[in-house]
Amino acid sequence: MPEMGNTTPSNSSTASTRTVLLLFRVLTFVFLLIALILIATLKQTDDDTAVQVKFSDFYAYRYMISTIIIGFAYNLLQMAFSIFTVVSGNRVLSGDGGRLFDFFGDKIISYFMISGSAAGFGLTIELGRGVPSNSFTDKANASASLLLIGFLFTAIASTFTSFALPKKAN
Amino acid sequence: MPEMGNTTPSNSSTASTRTVLLLFRVLTFVFLLIALILIATLKQTDDDTAVQVKFSDFYAYRYMISTIIIGFAYNLLQMAFSIFTVVSGNRVLSGDGGRLFDFFGDKIISYFMISGSAAGFGLTIELGRGVPSNSFTDKANASASLLLIGFLFTAIASTFTSFALPKKAN
Structure with a gap:
């Protein structure tokens, strides 16, 4: 029974x-929380026309906030699973099922996060061209940077969970 | 000697x-080639001012073309390795080294490709707002779409090469 988890030879390394x-998941969670607050509170009022610009006026920022929320929810779920494991001593998803969930979860969520960050950076750099540095573009860049750091943690986690995959041909 | 490749039990499945x-790599290569041509030839001349706009006027498109070229070069290399394998009967990188190269290559290149595509889409959707559909945004969207399809192939290849990884604890 090599799938019992606690009886495998690589128990301590696991x-x-x-x-x-x-x-990594706790750090990603914290970074995404700050990124979410920064992008959700992004607004600027034009001094002359009194027109207010918000994140929701730009598709790229709306996509970015979606990817932050997706990453946030996924990391919350994974943290809940970990806490359950510590409290009860059992994994929620044990054996191959759990490893496949971790692998595909990390992989797909990390793709979402890098795409959100890239879309945010790509737009912010064009919005900021020719205008002096302002709090709008600074906050947008900070949010995209935090999302990028969160992505890096998730990408490293994804490498771990790839190596932990069960072998295809047993 | 389980690393001899041709003597493993899972030879036919491999x-x-x-x-x-x-x-997948040939398809990605073709899609990226078309994406590269589309984005590199992207230009539009304003009828009134005769000002010409090119892909290189936008950071997001410059980043996008970089990711296309990176993906293109990587797939070319992988195809060259495959052709060498067919011709000589030996893999260029055999055993664990080859599997690690494939794994990290697919993983990192796929992250580049999705980020390039997201940056391109994020900018194009803002550039195209409020103006009628035109050949500039259509070509930019087509290029980002082809890059996205190329990414999907690479992401699927990455899943394969993740499962082919050597087990961490032998």
Whole structure:
């Protein structure tokens, strides 16, 4: 029964890997939370016309906030699973099912996060051209940067969960 | 000696996986070639002012063309390796080294490709707002779409090469 988790020979290495993964997920969660606050509160009022510009006026920022929320929800779920594991001593998804969930979860969510960050940066750099540095573009860049850092953590986590995959041909 | 490639029990499944992977890489190569031509020839002249706008006037498109070229070069290399394998009967990078190269290559290149595509889409949708559909935004969208399709193939290839990874704890 090699899928029992706690009876595999690589038990201690698996446990430390899980600790590192949890650390990455907590950090990603925190970065995404700040990124979410920054982008959601993004607004600027034109001094002359009193027209207010918000994140929701731009498709790229709306997509970016979607990817932040997706990443946020995924990391919350993974953290909940980890806490359940610590409290109850059992994994929610054990064996191959859990490893496949981690692998595809990290992979797909990390693609969402990098695409949101790239869309945000791509728009902000054009919006900021020819105008002096202002709090609008600064906040948008900060949010996209935090999303990018969150992506990097998730991409590293994804590498771990790829190596933890069950072998295709047993 | 489980790393001899041709002597592993999963030989036939490995061979068919390699054929599918090669097909994905050829398709990605073709899509990226068309995407590259479309974005590189992107230009529009204003009828009134005779000012010409090109892809290189926008940072997002410059980043996008970089990611297309990176993906193009990577797929060219992988195709050259495959042709060498067919001709000589030996893999250029055999065993664990080859599998790690494929894994990290597919993973990193696919992240570049999705980020380039997202940056391109994010800018094009803002450039096209309020103006009627024109050949500039149509070509830019077509190029980003082809890059996105190329990304999807690479992401699927990346899933294959993740499952083909050597187990961490032997």
